[in-house]
Structure formats: C-alpha cells, structure tokens
Amino acid sequence: MTSLALTGIKKSYGAIDIIHGVDLAIEPGEFVVFVGPSGCGKSTLLRMIAGLEPITGGELRIAGARMNEVSAAERGIAMVFQSYALYPHMSVYKNMSFGLETARMPKAEIDLRVRKAAEILQITKLLDRKPKQLSGGQRQRVAIGRAIVRDPQVFLFDEPLSNLDAELRVQTRVEIAKLHADIGATMIYVTHDQVEAMTLADRIVVLNGGRIEQAGTPLEIYNTPANRFVAGFIGSPKMNFLNVSVDGRAGEAVTLDLAGTKLAVRGIDARPEGLCLGVRPEHLDVGSDRGTPLGAMIATHVEQLGGQTIVYGSLKDRQPIVATLNGQKSVRAGEELRLTADLAQCHVFDAGGRRVAVQSA
Amino acid sequence: MTETTVDATGSSPLLRAFAYAAVLAVSFVMLYPLLWMVSSSFKPENEIFSTTSLIPETFTTDAYRRGWNGLSVSFGWMFLNSTVIALLAVVGNLVSCSMAAYAFTRLQFKGRSFWFALMLGTMMLPQHAVLIPQYLMFLNFGWVNTILPLVVPKFLAIDAFFIFLMIQFFRGIPRDLDEAAVMDGAGPLRIFFKIILPLSTPVLATAAVFSFIWTWDDFFAPLIYLNDIEKYTAQLGLRTFVDATAQSDWGALLAMSTLTILPIFILFVVFQRLLIEGIATTGMKR
Ligand SMILES: Nc1ncnc2c1ncn2[C@@H]1O[C@H](COP(=O)(O)OP(=O)(O)O)[C@@H](O)[C@H]1O
Ligand SMILES: [Mg+2]
Numbered sequence: 001m002t003s004l005a006l007t008g009i010k011k012s013y014g015a016i017d018i019i020h021g022v023d024l025a026i027e028p029g030e031f032v033v034f035v036g037p038s039g040c041g042k043s044t045l046l047r048m049i050a051g052l053e054p055i056t057g058g059e060l061r062i063a064g065a066r067m068n069e070v071s072a073a074e075r076g077i078a079m080v081f082q083s084y085a086l087y088p089h090m091s092v093y094k095n096m097s098f099g100l101e102t103a104r105m106p107k108a109e110i111d112l113r114v115r116k117a118a119e120i121l122q123i124t125k126l127l128d129r130k131p132k133q134l135s136g137g138q139r140q141r142v143a144i145g146r147a148i149v150r151d152p153q154v155f156l157f158d159e160p161l162s163n164l165d166a167e168l169r170v171q172t173r174v175e176i177a178k179l180h181a182d183i184g185a186t187m188i189y190v191t192h193d194q195v196e197a198m199t200l201a202d203r204i205v206v207l208n209g210g211r212i213e214q215a216g217t218p219l220e221i222y223n224t225p226a227n228r229f230v231a232g233f234i235g236s237p238k239m240n241f242l243n244v245s246v247d248g249r250a251g252e253a254v255t256l257d258l259a260g261t262k263l264a265v266r267g268i269d270a271r272p273e274g275l276c277l278g279v280r281p282e283h284l285d286v287g288s289d290r291g292t293p294l295g296a297m298i299a300t301h302v303e304q305l306g307g308q309t310i311v312y313g314s315l316k317d318r319q320p321i322v323a324t325l326n327g328q329k330s331v332r333a334g335e336e337l338r339l340t341a342d343l344a345q346c347h348v349f350d351a352g353g354r355r356v357a358v359q360s361a
Numbered sequence: 362m363t364e365t366t367v368d369a370t371g372s373s374p375l376l377r378a379f380a381y382a383a384v385l386a387v388s389f390v391m392l393y394p395l396l397w398m399v400s401s402s403f404k405p406e407n408e409i410f411s412t413t414s415l416i417p418e419t420f421t422t423d424a425y426r427r428g429w430n431g432l433s434v435s436f437g438w439m440f441l442n443s444t445v446i447a448l449l450a451v452v453g454n455l456v457s458c459s460m461a462a463y464a465f466t467r468l469q470f471k472g473r474s475f476w477f478a479l480m481l482g483t484m485m486l487p488q489h490a491v492l493i494p495q496y497l498m499f500l501n502f503g504w505v506n507t508i509l510p511l512v513v514p515k516f517l518a519i520d521a522f523f524i525f526l527m528i529q530f531f532r533g534i535p536r537d538l539d540e541a542a543v544m545d546g547a548g549p550l551r552i553f554f555k556i557i558l559p560l561s562t563p564v565l566a567t568a569a570v571f572s573f574i575w576t577w578d579d580f581f582a583p584l585i586y587l588n589d590i591e592k593y594t595a596q597l598g599l600r601t602f603v604d605a606t607a608q609s610d611w612g613a614l615l616a617m618s619t620l621t622i623l624p625i626f627i628l629f630v631v632f633q634r635l636l637i638e639g640i641a642t643t644g645m646k647r
Binding site for chain 1: 535537538540541542544545546547551554559560588
C-alpha cells in the first residue's frame with residue numbers, strides 16, 4: 001500500500017496544453033476513479049503516473065519519493081490497458097511471467113507467483129493457451145493477472161471494461177472490487193462510465209478539459225456537486241437544469257421564479273442573472289402532497305422500465321424536464337403532471353456554473 | 362481473390378470466357394521465353410535455333426553434363442559461391458534492416474526525421490551514381506576480388522527498401538504492446554527481440570526471400586568485384602558460356618540457366634503464403 005501525491009501536474013504536447021495543473025493526494029490502499037468525458041485527459045494523467053509519458057510540469061511522488069525521472073519499471077506500478085495489450089505470440093503463462101523474467105526472478109518463484117495469480121483469477125486451465133484463443137473476459141483476466149504477479153504497490157486501470165459486453169462488464173466490475181478488497185493495493189481506475197465510477201470508487205475524481213472539477217466520495221459527488229458540469233456528468237438520467245429568475249429578495253430570503261412558480265429559498269450568495277435550478281429526475285415527484293410544488297409538467301414521452309417510470313416532458317415555459325418515478329406509473333403522453341421536489345435536494349448554479357449554497361426558506 | 366476477379370469481369374458467361382482466354386493468351390506470351398529455355402536445354406545443340414516448337418524432337422540431357430563440367434571450374438562450385446553470398450546477404454539484411462526499422466519506428470533520437478528522409482533518399486539514388494566512388498573505396502580497402510564488397514554492406518542496413526518494408530510492418534504492431542513491456546520492465550533491446558521480432562515473421566520472411574532472390578539474381582555487382590573464375594557466382598558463370606571469339610555453347614548456357622532458376626522457383630513456391638501475408642500487412646497492397 002502506497003500513497004501518491006500529484007502536485008501541479010501539467011502536460012503539454014508541443015504548444016498544446018492537455019493537463020493544466022492537477023493537485024491530488026491519494027491515500028495508501030485507496031481506490032480512486034478518474035472519470036470524465038472522452039478526451040479530457042484521463043489516460044494522459046494515468047500514463048504520466050505510470051511513467052509512459054513524460055511529465056511536463058509539477059511533481060509526482062509515490063510513497064513520498066519524487067518519481068518524475070524514475071523509469072516506469074522502477075515505480076512499482078502495474079497497468080492494465082484498455083486493449084489488454086497481451087503479447088499475442090506468448091502463452092497466457094508467458095504473458096504473466098514475462099515481467100518477472102525481465103526482473104530475473106528465480107524460475108521456481110515465477111512459477112509459484114503465476115500459478116497463484118492464475119488461481120485467484122480462475123484461469124489456471126488457460127495457462128497454455130495463446131491470447132487469440134481466449135474470450136474477451138478471459139483476456140481481461142489475463143491482463144489483470146499480468147499485473148498481479150508483479151505484486152505492485154499501485155495498480156492502474158485504463159478503461160479496462162470498455163471492450164466487454166454489458167453482462168460481463170458488471171461481473172468483472174464486481175471482481176475488480178473484490179480484488180481490491182483482497183489485496184488492498186492502491187488502485188487508480190480510469191473510466192468515462194459514471195456507473196463504474198460510482199460503484200467502484202472510494203473517491204471519484206471528476207476531470208474535464210485537463211482540470212479536476214471535483215474530488216470526493218461517490219455520495220459527496222452525487223449529493224453536493226461542486227458545479228454544473230459535475231452535477232450533469234454524474235447521475236442518470238442527467239440532472240435537470242432549469243432556468244430561474246430572481247423574483248424578489250428580502251435580506252437572506254430570496255424568491256425564485258421557475259416558469260411562473262415561486263420558490264422561496266435562503267442563502268443564495270450570487271448575482272441574480274443566469275441562475276439555474278438543478279433537480280435530479282429521481283428527486284422529482286408527481287402528484288405528491290409532500291415537498292415543494294414546482295409547477296406543472298406536460299408529459300411528451302414515457303419509458304416504462306418496470307422498476308421505474310421515466311417521464312420526458314416540458315414545463316409551462318417549454319423548458320425540457322425529465323422525471324424518474326418509482327414503480328410503474330400510468331402516465332400517458334400529453335398528460336399534465338403536478339411536480340414536487342424536496343428543495344433540500346435541489347441545487348442552484350450561478351451563471352458561471354458554480355453551485356451556490358441554498359436552503360429552503 | 363478469385364471471386365473478386367470473377368466479379369470484376371462481369372457476370373455474363375460469354376464475357377467471362379473471353380476474359381479468361383485473353384488472360385491465358387497473355388500469360389502464354391509472357392511465359393514463352395521461359396518455357397523455350399527449359400525445353401531447349403533438353404534439345405541437341407543443332408535443334409535449338411532451327412525450330413520454335415517447345416517439344417524436343419530428340420530428348421537429351423547432354424547439355425547439363427556439358428554445362429556442369431564444361432568450364433575450368435565446376436558449375437557446382439559457382440552455385441556454392443552464389444549460395445554463400447546470398448545467405449550472408451539474407452542474414453545481413455534481416456539483422457541490420459530490422460534494427461534500423463525498429464529505431465525509426467520506436468526510438469526517439471536526435472534528427473530522427475532527417476535521417477529517415479536521408480534513408481528514403483538513398484532509395485531514389487541510382488546505383489550507377491555511387492558505383493565509381495564505391496569501387497574506389499573497396500579498392501582502397503583491398504576488398505576487390507573478394508566477396509566482402511557484396512556481403513559486408515548488407516550488415517550495415519544499406520537496403521532502404523527493406524527498412525521501409527519493415528517500418529511499415531512495425532508501425533502496425535500496437536504500441537500498447539511496447540508499453541505493456543515497458544511496464545514489465547523491458548528495455549528497448551528486450552522489446553525488440555522478445556516482442557517486435559517474434560511478431561514480425563511475415564515481413565522478415567518477405568525480406569529474406571527478396572534478399573535471397575535479388576542477391577542470387579544479381580549480375581552487375583559480382584561482375585564488378587569478382588575477377589577469378591573460382592570466385593564467380595552462378596550468374597557470372599552463365600556468361601562464360603557465351604563467347605564472342607570462340608564458339609558459344611548455347612545448350613549448356615540454357616541448361617545451367619534452368620538450374621539457376623530452380624532455387625528461386627522453389628523458394629517462391631514454398632514461401633508464397635508468407636510473402637503475400639508480408640506484403641499485405643506492410644500496407645503495400647492497401
Ligand atoms: N501524443 C499526443 N499528441 C497530441 N495530443 C495528444 C496526444 N495524446 C493525447 N492527446 C490529446 O490529449 C487529450 C487527452 O487525451 P486522453 O488523455 O487520451 O483523453 P481521455 O483518456 O480522457 O479520453 C486529447 O484531446 C488528445 O487529443
Ligand atoms: Mg482514454
């Protein structure tokens with residue numbers, strides 16, 4: 001178990017800046033997930049930690065020691081690639097032993113380690129096969145096995161599940177979580193899938209455009225997103241962002257106008273222009289007596305998922321809105337629904353997208 | 362392959378028959394000299410130029426006996442010389458060109474694109490432009506009338522075409538594999554020998570076969586550098602059958618020519634599959 005510390009980490013390709021100064025401290029044994037849209041620099045950041053990409057600026061420390069100039073092999077890190085990157089001409093056994101042979105480990109020790117890792121991953125029967133004789137899920141295991149045998153201090157995963165089908169993805173996700181619980185190594189996991197991030201992470205780091213938008217536990221990120229980007233990125237269906245205007249202000253108390261409906265809130269510390277109210281679809285309720293009325297919604301499309309009913313529609317002023325209702329609700333397109341929500345679960349974002357503190361009045 | 366050819370000629374049976382006939386006719390015209398050479402090698406000397414028929418009237422292997430033993434050195438000896446030179450050229454090209462290609466595709470070094478351009482430039486350079494300076498250089502080394510000028514340069518990656526071929530192939534090997542090996546602690550040499558080379562058998566085979574064929578077939582360089590008949594390659598040996606002053610032994614020439622083609626023919630048949638794979642995966646066919 002090892003700690004990592006990133007201070008002001010920057011990356012440029014020529015004149016183009018990709019990573020704009022990342023500060024992050026990772027605790028020993030922590031499972032950290034980098035999540036963000038495609039092209040935001042997740043892989044680049046991971047590859048800089050791995051030592052595959054030179055660090056343009058800032059400092060990387062592993063277990064307190066500066067690593068910027070240390071070669072990839074000497075950082076005590078193993079990496080699982082998105083493509084698995086198994087050596088096609090080597091057997092599964094050879095794939096796993098290659099790194100140990102490179103380190104000139106005694107044959108007996110290598111054999112012990114490979115067989116132990118194979119047992120953990122249940123691939124003992126496959127040891128003599130070539131990668132092309134394996135299914136996607138099996139290749140994935142071999143790739144993880146190759147990382148495990150080296151007994152690294154830090155595991156890096158770059159979108160390891162993106163090439164698997166949905167069912168296998170869920171299964172492997174659970175296995176990776178179990179692996180982390182078993183061996184307790186520090187793990188950094190890159191994904192663009194927010195469900196993977198929510199389910200695996202001790203801590204999620206949301207990246208966008210080469211910057212950290214927010215870092216926190218999955219529930220912190222979900223409950224108190226720092227800004228509109230994070231709020232929109234985590235959660236499915238996406239959070240509703242509804243334009244509101246300030247109707248009146250009396251000291252702490254502020255009245256917001258949402259498509260004609262007045263909302264009394266307190267403690268908004270922001271300029272009144274361009275405010276928007278963020279409500280997660282699952283926090284909206286229909287025809288309920290509890291919560292604050294948010295006005296009427298005209299349903300335009302309904303999805304019945306069995307356990308949930310997702311209603312797409314718009315407010316009086318034609319702003320689109322989505323509501324996820326528990327259970328099977330008989331809602332028809334064209335129907336008018338009375339929306340309510342608990343204002344404590346709502347967020348107000350200012351014109352710059354920053355989340356501003358809000359309490360229901 | 363065959364299916365696309367058939368499709369390309371259209372679906373009408375008449376049109377297809379016509380196309381096949383045309384292809385066969387052209388093939389025959391192209392192959393006629395070769396077939397004539399083989400058949401004439403089994404004819405008596407007086408029959409060679411008196412008929413265009415491909416079937417010998419009297420079948421004889423006398424020309425083979427004359428060709429093999431007719432020169433002051435046995436033709437077998439020249440075969441051996443050719444084989445030694447061609448094999449050394451194959452080894453030299455494989456070792457040196459693959460290393461150069463690896464450097465150009467995977468290593469970072471100063472002036473990489475400059476050197477790459479320079480290497481490509483040597484492909485455009487006509488052989489004859491460097492002939493005299495090269496000859497003088499080897500003369501100074503004292504290498505003329507030895508096989509060294511024919512063999513040593515091959516170990517110095519002079520064949521830009523093979524380097525280029527291998528570069529194309531190496532580029533197709535995913536970089537992830539290199540990076541996985543880097544994470545496994547492997548340095549550039551270990552990656553080259555353990556990852557890149559084992560994955561490159563098709564292109565290595567292609568380069569090997571072409572090196573062998575081109576060196577085997579080469580007439581010019583041995584002509585320039587080899588003077589003693591004991592050092593002659595098979596190609597030089599063939600020329601000695603044609604004499605401007607005394608009488609030429611055409612039968613022996615054609616018989617030995619047929620023998621000289623044989624190794625190339627066998628090589629091509631055996632490696633055909635690998636060759637096609639090598640050429641296809643290097644992007645030459647894309
Ligand atoms: N070798 C490179 N040269 C130039 N730009 C690059 C290079 N590698 C990545 N980039 C750019 O860096 C950005 C981040 O890439 P990446 O880290 O792969 O994103 P992610 O993994 O989050 O999808 C992208 O805009 C990409 O185009
Ligand atoms: Mg990526």
